[in-house]
Every structure is written in structure tokens, then in C-alpha cells.
Amino acid sequence: MIDLIEIEIRCGIIPKYNILLIPNKNICYINNKKYEVKDVFLYKVISIIKTLENMDIKKKNIDEEEYFIRIINNDKEEKIHGVGNCSSNYKQLIRLFEELVYE
Secondary structure: OOOEEEEEEEEOOEEEEEEEEEHHHOEEEEOOEEEEOOHHHHHHHHHHHHHOOOEOOOOOOOOOEEEEEEEEEOOEEEEEEEEOOOOHHHHHHHHHHHHHHOO
């Protein structure tokens, strides 16, 4: 089981989302606001994150969206970094969090 997922999304130097997901407690913090989430939500987020790949592409625009994901699982750490929001999986991930915020 994944212990912790941290996601930082920013446009250039401007932070857009800071997300902390604690799967074993069904808690998600988005920009310091706490949300209780269901197992289905966690499953969807984790499934999408597992399909994301590192996209270490040089930024074309200074304000291009960039994401950093850190996954902690049994004291092991995995990092994913991407630039731009061209991946459909990435867009699905963002939609999940936006639906949670705007419910």
C-alpha cells in the first residue's frame, strides 16, 4: 500500500496545486484544505499516477505547467516529473482533484 503521495503543480514559478494524499487514512489535502476521499477516488488517482511517465522535456514557455509527484511506499521513494499538460492521463488526474475541490 502507498503511504503518501505528494503532488506539486505550478505554472512557471506560480504554485497552482499542492496536494498531499494519505491513502491509508482516506485523506487528501489540496492547497491546505482537507478532504475526505473514498477508496474509489484513491484507486483512480493511483491508477493514473502509475501510468504517468517522467517527461524531462525542456520548457518551451516560461509559464508552462509543470508537475512533480513523489510517492512514498514502505520507506521507498519514487519521483515523477513532467512539463506541460499534453498527456490525457495527466488531464484526468487534474480533473479528479478539481471535481473534489468543486463538489
